[in-house]
Amino acid sequence: MGELDSTLGAVLIAGLLAAVLHGLTILQTFLYTQTSGSDGPLMRCLVLFLWSVDTLHTALISHTLYFYLVTNFGHIGVLAAPTWSIIVAIYLTSLTGIIVRIFLAYRLFLLCGRYRPRLRVALPAIVMIPTMITFLTGLIFASKAFIVRLFARLDTFSVYLYITFSAAALADTLIAVSLCVLLYRSRTGIEQTDSLLTTLIVMTINTGLLTSIFALLCLITYSIWPLKFIYVGMYFSLNKLYVNSLLGSLNARKILQAKQERSTHDHRRSVRSTRFEVVSEPASYLSPAESITMSGVAQKESFASTSNTLHQNHVPDQT
Template sequence: MGAFDLILGPILMGSMMNVLLLGIMIMQCYVYFERYKSDKLWVRCVVWLLLVLDCLSSSFAMAMTYNYLVTNFANVEAIAYTNLGITPYPVLTGITAFVVQCFFAWRIRVLTGNTLLASVIALLSCVQLLASIGTMIGGIIVKEFAQLDRVKQVSLLWLLGSVVTDAIITVALVWFLRNSRTGFAPTDNLTGRIIRLTVQTGLLTTTCALGVAIAYLVSTNTTLHLAFGLPLSKLYTNSLMSSLNARKAWDPAGYVSGSAHTPSQFGHAHQPSYGQASGLVGISGRHHSEEIAYDNQQIELAKKDPSVAGTASSKTPFLV
């Protein structure tokens, strides 16, 4: 193993993965803006914000890598210190995680009506954001990689805060989806697909954040944690975009509330959207308690008479 394999190697690998995931994010954003033009303005603004944050993150990662591997090639003294490219990494990741986690907290509040749970998620997300700012400030003050142990406590608060928040979001969504099963096979199969997507996307961010924390603890005098940490923000944005873009694949005709129409009954596919007055579960302008009561009634009817299950199943795609 070369002298710099565990110092420059993780930086190079993390930056490569960061840029690769940026390409996937750009593709997902293009699909989103082409497909969901009727989504509410604030949702589209969130997507734009995440795209800008991802571009900034990748730009700084490439600047950091260029500085270490080209500008300071074979300069051992320069490798021992942080540079301008790596300094913003914690706060950019923290802001991205905060935006995504708050979006899912809003979704959980709308779907479950549990304001307390959503508030806890938002609070934990605020804690990890503040800790990420503290980590960046500590990196500016300390500068030497070998001395970053001095800010280990606040860094672990940031990373473990993200892990706990992601785990709560995943468990809450899966629990709600499992309790939304109607006993009607097509609806339950669709719900199962949504559960798998929720677990997969939540598991990615949780596992990666946990990997950063573990690497940071066990790999002293190396930058191994950056191999996991640099792509982390992209996993957050891609997990959100995959859940938004997957709506089209979940039977577009089923997004029309209160009917059991099939795709052949429409002249065109109906685009699902957030915030439109279409009676969608948890997304429409109707009061949430009315939606829950209506959904429960539909589920009970579906269990007794499968012929009415289409109405309940039409709401399923918006459960996540």
Template sequence: MSSPSFDADSTLGALLVGTLVSYVLFGVTTTQVYIYYDRFPEDSSKMKAMVASVWLGELAHVICIGHSLYVMVITDYGHPERLAHIPSSLFAATFVGGMVSAGVQSFFAFRIYILSKSLWIPCICWAMSLFRVLPSNIVTFSYGIHEPLGEFIDKWNWLFDTVWAISAANDLLIAISLVFLLYRQRNYTLKRTTAVVNKLIAWTVETGVVTSAAGIIMMAFFIINRASFIWMAWFVVIARLFSNSLLASLNSRASLRALQETVVLASTPPVSATLERPMDCEQSIEMNKMSITTYNP
């Protein structure tokens, strides 16, 4: 990359903005992790270990992108031609971010299995998550570290386009499957118990759309202008979106339980009516319990 054609705004500037946003979201992630351990001490050790591993992965990710930015902006200051070889720490961030994203997708795919008791869609989602991690990281560590960035992207852009497209499709498949399964469950609940399931559906749509839209936007910038780092700015943010969607999903159980109690209290008939129709109230409570239980991991 020659100095006359160097554009600091679309390269280092874009990466700086993406890194700052990523750091802010890491603060949100850390806060959500604290809330999770404070509110759900009764969760299984496996679930707690998963949350801890996601946070540690995010910590490693922010350290790697911070080191990469420091090398590009400070160590290589005044030498834009060195941007042709990006720091190896950014490749490490690519691996860690891919593992976190694939892990979160796998978790939601497992939730599909819990709701459907079928392995067809979860297996497809797991295969797509695996494809997100393996090919791109194998190629990156085999060729990307040794080749100039421009040549590496020109040679392997088709692979990254495919990986990111499949990842976005995986997010949509997971969201659509969860919404369908929750909506089907909604049809079997009483009218006064549908508020909890409706909330689950809304949150599922929101989290699925955010991660999928971010992946599509990143891929669009990559296709339009690979020479800039705008796509890279989105890339360092996406891992944080996945971890926050996971933690928001886990922490939302407190709100769902509060909503469940409100619905049950509001739908509980007077004492005289309860004596006449005891099974109606019991059925309402059981339907609410089923909504929360099937949503929980």
């Protein structure tokens, strides 16, 4: 029974978790279609493509479950060989991972701005190194697994799997940390702007580090139990975490825009209230006209500074 718990049991739990995450992907894709009016056709096609890949990935997981739990029910010997759907799922996860990381590297490029030209080139380039490594080693491992077709013989080229998981965790951590640092350094001291940046930082930590944790869990579980299916179950979730990470960042724009509009509305009300107070009780060292003029100029400059800062640090729309 213990053997089945760590093989078929792990695959079953992974399949259920993957189904839940795919449901989240569908929900986020639907929300994106409702709020993507300002995005260009390239961005929309990218979202549609990732949704299609994730749907195919879910179908492959379903085939894996049916193959082991129904078609070959009671045949323990079949657990010695990976079915073709598991191997194809590795290709899809590698493809999804590199697309999402390139997208996030481009965001790093935009956040650096033209005032930091060296960092603008160096930071995305550094992120792309482990990104390309995990993509290529993932493809190599999947191709070799197609030839070997036995779990027990995967250890002959397990170095590719170790590199894949390690590079994936490194790339995701670099992206998350870099985004957090850039957003934190963009703080201006203006309450509305800093509040939006804090929200972005929390979202980055929640999404970026989650994929890093799962990649590390894949590495650890494979190192400890190479003949169990526990690492396979962890790996099933990675593809869907990547897709939801990208969709979550895109859908968050609408929430942040609404928050910005509320802050702007409150700011305008504050400006009108301040002007009324100045007119009612002008300072002793200024005439009423001077008080109104200086208050209006100060509030106008503050509002313009807030709007410009939010425009520079807002999550950039993709075209």
